[in-house]
Amino acid sequence: MLYVHDIWVNWFEGEENGYNVCHFHEWRKSDSIELLDQIPVIYVEPDLFNYIENDLQDIPRDLLDLVFERAYLKKQHQRIPLDHAFIMTEGVHTMVVDTLGYEIPIRKSRMIPRQERLVLELIKSRKPQEFIFNNKKQDKQYHILSLQPQYMLGLTRKERQLKHLLMLMLDQLNQSKRIDELRYWLTEWTPAQYEVIQEMDFEQGFQQLVNEVKQGWSARHDEICEKMAKGQPFFEKLWEMEQKKQNAIKSI
Numbered sequence: 001m002l003y004v005h006d007i008w009v010n011w012f013e014g015e016e017n018g019y020n021v022c023h024f025h026e027w028r029k030s031d032s033i034e035l036l037d038q039i040p041v042i043y044v045e046p047d048l049f050n051y052i053e054n055d056l057q058d059i060p061r062d063l064l065d066l067v068f069e070r071a072y073l074k075k076q077h078q079r080i081p082l083d084h085a086f087i088m089t090e091g092v093h094t095m096v097v098d099t100l101g102y103e104i105p106i107r108k109s110r111m112i113p114r115q116e117r118l119v120l121e122l123i124k125s126r127k128p129q130e131f132i133f134n135n136k137k138q139d140k141q142y143h144i145l146s147l148q149p150q151y152m153l154g155l156t157r158k159e160r161q162l163k164h165l166l167m168l169m170l171d172q173l174n175q176s177k178r179i180d181e182l183r184y185w186l187t188e189w190t191p192a193q194y195e196v197i198q199e200m201d202f203e204q205g206f207q208q209l210v211n212e213v214k215q216g217w218s219a220r221h222d223e224i225c226e227k228m229a230k231g232q233p234f235f236e237k238l239w240e241m242e243q244k245k246q247n248a249i250k251s252i
Contacts (some may be wrong), residue, residue: 001070002041002122004087009034009096009109019152019160021095023107026073026157028245039096040067041087043123044131049090051135053240054149058103059084060131069096087111087119090128094119143214144171144210151214159217161242168223169235170210177202185209 010031012021027033042063050149052059064084071085085098094116098107110117142148144167153162173182179202186197186209197205213221229239 011107035070041069060133
């Protein structure tokens with residue numbers, strides 16, 4: 001089995017979609033960075049890589065057995081074994097995974113560039129291992145709280161976080177079914193369509209608002225997100241927290 005040592009990780013916990021597992025250039029000083037003393041490297045087929053990266057389904061049992069207690073966390077000069085932690089690569093990309101003792105990829109991390117290059121160099125002359133798994137990836141259902149990758153890719157970490165916050169608030173709006181509130185926010189988004197908006201029913205107006213705001217990110221998105229969060233303590237706190245965070249790279 002292949003191993004690498006002294007690997008820095010920035011865990012993102014419970015992330016279903018790979019686009020929310022931030023690359024090194026988006027790591028923040030406020031992130032909690034850990035050092036893995038040792039971790040196995042598993043060269044997998046692209047389908048399995050995508051399955052683990054972009055879902056929270058069961059990892060193949062034979063893969064879990066293969067890496068059981070083969071990784072160690074370095075903490076205060078101690079080596080702490082991890083049940084099922086490993087680096088996976090399909091030959092182009094890498095991801096660090098930790099199940100926290102379960103059978104799904106609870107924690108995921110990207111790698112710092114020089115360590116990623118080391119892993120890719122390590123498997124260059126090898127062939128991927130085959131693992132049997134139930135690939136439900138093709139049946140994955142995206143929704144308002146788990147947008148398709150095309151609506152998130154290209155955005156900064158802050159923009160992705162704010163878009164998710166905006167979708168949380170729109171989902172709450174959908175639960176309320178308040179047509180007056182919907183028309184208000186739809187008018188805020190597209191003032192020129194005021195008269196048309198007044199004739200829309202809830203479903204028609206809601207779908208139009210969602211379909212438009214999920215495209216990209218702009219000053220208009222920023223403005224409506226701030227306005228919708230104002231006066232709602234939970235959402236307002238999330239908004240304020242995101243404004244205070246700095247998109248600074250963690251110094252290693």
